[in-house]
Amino acid sequence: MLFVSFLGAVYGLFWLFWILGTLFINGFKYINLQLFLQDSGPPGLNIGGLRQAFVGHFIITVLATLIGVPIGLFAGIYFAEYGRNSRFFQVLRNTTDIMVSTPSIIMGAVMYAILVVPLRHFNALAGSMALAMLMIPVISVTTYEMLKLVPFTLREAAYALGAYKWQIIKDIVLRAAKVGILTGIILGVARISGETAPLLFTSFNNQYLSFDILKPMSSLTVTIFDYAMSPYKYWHNQAWAASFCLTFFILICSLIAKALLHQKSLKLFKKKR
Amino acid sequence: MKGSFWIERFTKFFLGFWAVFAGLIFPLVIFLILLYESRLAIQHFGVIKFLTSSAWDPVKQNFGALPMIAGTLISTFIAMLIAAPISIGIAIFITELAPSWMKGVIVSAVELLAAIPSIIYGMWGFLILAQDMRFKVEPLLQKIFAPIPIIGKLFSGTPTGVDVLTTSLVLSIMIIPFMASVVKDAFNLVPSVMKESAYGLGATKWEVIKDVVIPYTSSGIAGGLILSTGRALGETMAVTFLAGNVTHVPTSLFQPFTTITVALANQFTEADTPLYLSSLFYLSLILFVISFALLILAKLMVLRLEKRWKT
Secondary structure (H helix, E strand, C coil): CHHHHHHHHHHHHHHHHHHHHHHHHHHHHHHCHHHCCCCECCCCCCCCHHHHHHHHHHHHHHHHHHHHHHHHHHHHHHHHHCCCCHHHHHHHHHHHHHHHCHHHHHHHHHHHHHHHHCCCCCCCCHHHHHHHHHHHHHHHHHHHHHHHHHHHHHHHHHHHHCHHHHHHHHHHHHHHHHHHHHHHHHHHHHHHHHCCCCHHCCCCCCCCCCCCCCCCCHHHHHHHHHHHCCHHHHHHHHHHHHHHHHHHHHHHHHHHHHHHHHHHHHHHHHHHC | CHHHHHHHHHHHHHHHHHHHHHHHHHHHHHHHHHHHHHHHHHHHHHHHHHHHCCEEECCEEEEEEHHHHHHHHHHHHHHHEEEHHHHHHHHHHHHHHHHHHHHHHHHHHHHHHHCCCCCHHHHHHHHHHHHCCCCCCCHHHHHCCCCCCHHHHHHHHCCCCHHHHHHHHHHHHHHHHHHHHHHHHHCCCCCCCHHHHHHHCCHHHHHHHHHHHHHHHHHHHHHHHHHHHHHHHHHCCCHHHHHHHHHHHHHHCCCCCCHHHHHHHHHHCCCHHHHHHHHHHHHHHHHHHHHHHHHHHHHHHHHHHHHCCCC
């Protein structure tokens, strides 16, 4: 019976190695310099790269982070510092937790109604807002959890010295949870950079390099979607290469986040000596 | 200091505003906008008729949600059926069986599975798994199961690779990391005292897991299962690649089908009439309500576990 659970672990590892293996082999094969330096070519002709997709994806993700992280931080700080005894705010915190797992395509649909229809065409701002809507619950939940870990004694010592609550939040609690919150932000960025569905009908896609956030903008994930569904072998290869880059980026983010957390626990351990 | 008093007031108000925004205004606005955009379809089709009609005809402007809802529920259910025992197995392996050096490796591997973006699951599934399913696995399954009288019906039809089986399989791979980590966390909540007293009475490892760990964490496991189901419900990209996009209620594992998310992803930009678009919003509303309800249920179950056992 216990062997069966070992088989379960083997089953999981089997898929992991198959997926990552295919991704690395196929992706690596088709990465070349022109992928990053040229914009998309016409279908059928084996030319062109994905420069506009990389740039567009970067712009959309940065914009979404700039909007989503502060709001998530503010909400998380309130839940941890002011709202711990209030039944109302505990319910709100649980609702935010539920929003973390809400289907992402719904954010896209809502942003379509809010930003695409009034502006009369697809735009990158709507895409960024949809991604920010995904990011806010994630950041606020991780911030709340990290701030909860800060021991009360730190806060009480500051109060005893005459500090105000805002000073405690600014100078003590946030500093103590700095690493954890940063980890949460990195993981949030990793998560939204892999999202496709909210961008499908908000920022849509663009064949040309564009920096205008009020117009459609290309993104890596939507381009992978279009290219993989297309009948052209060249585009399939480019989709593999782009997926490889995307997964590589996300893996690096996760590794950095893990290293940060590990270093923090190492520091605590060293201090205890 | 008067200045600090006002900073204090302002901080509390400012942070509190964003907290209320994130926890209350945000979901409410989503719900209201979806409701508002679906009003045309709700007026036109009503509630019962939309939920039970299998028609999806953009030409005659007749829309019904049954194929999408059925597809969403069927694929999620089968995915959970496959993923639940495996995730529990992985969690048991991580917490009880693995030597400490292997624990970190397996946990990292499972987290790696979770970090892969869903579109890559879709692309890999479409370009690689579906081909293998179509030419190797599904004909084999058909040969084995088709002769059996009732179950055979489930394996009928020409295998194309893009169907209920492949979709549910990939969905299950996607939710395994999440489910395994929730169950693993629940298992870690079991106090060692309880396990050790069972061992002291002469129980075997499997008996301890079966009779002590699993009953203790049953609420947490159930909550985790429902949480993962909620995640799988909203999965768009992997399903879009693998579902086949045929608007009917599937009667066999080898038939292509559609889900709410597939319909949205494929048809949102093709909706050329207000009623069409409104019907798609109506679908999103249904999806939002189903997933929200499931997630609330999961949360309540997990909270019950924590309340019962945390001293």
